[in-house]
Amino acid sequence: MSLIDDVLRDPAFQRLKSVVIGATGLAYYMDKDAAFAERIARRQDKRNFTGLSDYLAVLLKDGPAGPEFQALINELAVGETFFFRYAEQFEALRAVAIPECLRRNQASRTLRIWSAGCSIGPEAYTLEILLKQHFAAELEGWQVSIVGTDINGAFIEHAKRAAYGDWAMRGLSPETLSACFDREKDQWVVKPQYRTWTSFFQFNLVEGPLPSYTRGLGALDIVLCRNVMIYFDEAARVRLLQGLHDTLVNGGWLVVGHAETGQQMTPLYTPVPVPGATLYRKPEPAAQPAPPPAAVPDELPTLPPPARPRPTPEARRVPRREEPRSEESRAEAAPAAKTPPPGADLPDSLDRASALEACLARIEGDRLNPALHFQLGLLEEELGVGDAVAAFRRALYLDPGFALADYQLALAYWRRGKLTAAQRHFRNALDSVNGMDGDALVAEGGGLTVTELRSMIELWLSGEEG
Ligand SMILES: C[S@@+](CC[C@H](N)C(=O)[O-])C[C@H]1O[C@@H](n2cnc3c(N)ncnc32)[C@H](O)[C@@H]1O
Structure with a gap:
């Protein structure tokens, strides 16, 4: 035996x-x-x-x-990690969250970030590299702190050494690799100038307590807790989400792994969808999200931009989990869970391709219904088929005041690199909601309020200008 x-x-x-x-x-x-x-x-x-x-x-x-x-x-513990893992989330931080923090903290000139469950450290160093590559001038004279913590003391020691094999470097461009790392024997070592803001210590997210001001885990602007909660059960996840919420300043930002979003997020955070990623925001006290409307059943899929995301079909099952393998030794195991479009009155059991077919059939019978063209656009955009831009434009032709169609059209243009058109449609969407009651629900928004949509649009516009 x-x-x-x-x-x-x-x-x-x-x-x-x-x-x-x-x-x-x-x-x-x-x-x-x-x-x-x-x-x-x-x-x-x-x-x-x-x-x-x-x-x-x-x-x-x-x-x-x-x-x-x-x-x-x-x-x-699974220590799988690498530099710039889920690049689209770092891009979202660069385009939207960090500029917002810089504006908000102009008076205090501080920026405080936590990588919770940092493994051997690439996530934390990625943040320092990102800040120094894109915001060096703005952060001149600021107090910046990036704290990485993990339950595993050996990972923390590794993080402090800042030396990595090729596997952890697979998300890096050759330019960033040569600019930010020294080659020492068979290792890549983070250059000293990219390690001045980052520190590490051991911390068990289950034992807390959070916030922990003595350890610097409080009044944070941004928290990344990615690919940690997938290993936890529901109760531990809910507790941790509350704890992370308590460590953030009002208006602060949370980033979780793609497979870690779900209903537990909704009472605490406002989702801010950006192409390829959704960031979460602790609401300002005046803008606490209202409870989900009773008329909308839980089982409906989410839509981008959701006011209160409901779990995707994947997330509604047991969350995807990565098979434990040794650190730096395995390929990406948790592919992004896609955010499905609303199809709000389409049967939830249909997969997305069937939903597309059903939507097309309904348009055949009701060609002048802007909501159907809008839903078709979302489905086409998600599935990468058809012409989503044309579908959103048809929706707007039929209803020029359709704010969410303008918003989605702006996002579609943004994804295609057409920034001027994107900006025009963000502004159109803003014009459509201006003058409307802030608590009113946005058409086809699945519970999204005018105030929430307005703040998302403003964030986009200010992020781009920043
Ligand atoms: C898959 S890694 C994620 C690393 C990094 N956040 C990323 O996404 O690239 C998960 C990390 O969570 C850590 N972890 C697991 N349980 C934890 C706990 N109770 N407290 C703190 N860290 C924990 C593990 O040690 C591991 O390093």
């Missing part, structure tokens, strides 16, 4: 597993006994303890920060 079988049969196995999941949040292992046992067996091989009760006693003696717990976490 193998060591793994011994571990699986040990009467303390389930208790050990639940203690470890409780202390780390790694509910990923809840239904993966074999994988969990295999990692325990690796530790047993090294430590030679007699049974799992003894091992549990060792873990409990020093807690998650103790040496053996840390060694086990090192076996359990």
Whole structure:
């Protein structure tokens, strides 16, 4: 019988597993006994303890920060990461969130960012590189701090060394690679000038507490917590989302992984869709999002731009999880969950291609309905078929005051690099909602209010100008 079988049969196995999941949040292992046992067996091989009760006693003696717990976490935690991972999110920060923070913090001249669950550090260094490449002049004389934290002490030590193999560099352009890294033996080392704002320390997101002002985890402008919550269960995710909310300033920004968005976000954050990414914003007190309208069932798919996103079909199932593999050793495992368009009165069970067909059939019978052309545009844009621009234009021809059609047309132009046209339609959308009651619901907006749409448009316009 193998060591793994011994571990699986040990009467303390389930208790050990639940203690470890409780202390780390790694509910990923809840239904993966074999994988969990295999990692325990690796530790047993090294430590030679007699049974799992003894091992549990060792873990409990020093807690998650103790040496053996840390060694086990090192076996359990997935450290997959690389520089500029999900480049579109960094582009969204560059275009929208960072300029907004710079405007808001003109008086204090401070910028505070947290990479929560930073693994071996590329996410945090990416932020420093991004800021120094694009905002060096604006940030002259500012106090900037980028804090990276992780439960895994070995990852934190690695992050402080700032030295990486080729695998972590796969998201970088050759220009950024040569500008920001030194080659030392077979490693790429972040140049000292890109490490002056960034620091790291160990922190368990499950144990909190948050905010933690003494550790610099409070009054933050931007928090990135990406590909961490996918390993957590619902309760831990909800707690953490609340904790992250409490660390942000009003109007501060949260970035989560593509597979981590869902209904838990909606009471706390306002989604701000930008091409290829959705950022989340802690509302200003005056603009707390209203509760979702009762008439809209939960099962409806989200639309870009959603006021309160409902989970995508993928996200509604058990969240996608990455298979644990060793750090820097595996390919991207969690592809972006697409945000489906509204199709608000199309049956939810239809997949997107069938929804497109159904929409076309309905247009056949109701050619002058602007909402149907608008929905067709969203579906075509999502699926990359047909001519979404033409569909949005038809919707606007039929209803020139259709604000969301102007907004979506602007986004479609933006994605195609047609910035002047994009700006024109953002302004048209603004003109359409100006003068309207702020609490009124936007047509085809799935609960989006005029105030919310207005602030999204203004953000786009100011982001572009910035
Ligand atoms: C897949 S990595 C994500 C790294 C980075 N955020 C990114 O997206 O590239 C997940 C990280 O979450 C960390 N993690 C898991 N549970 C944690 C907890 N309870 N507290 C803090 N970090 C945790 C793991 O150690 C791991 O480094």
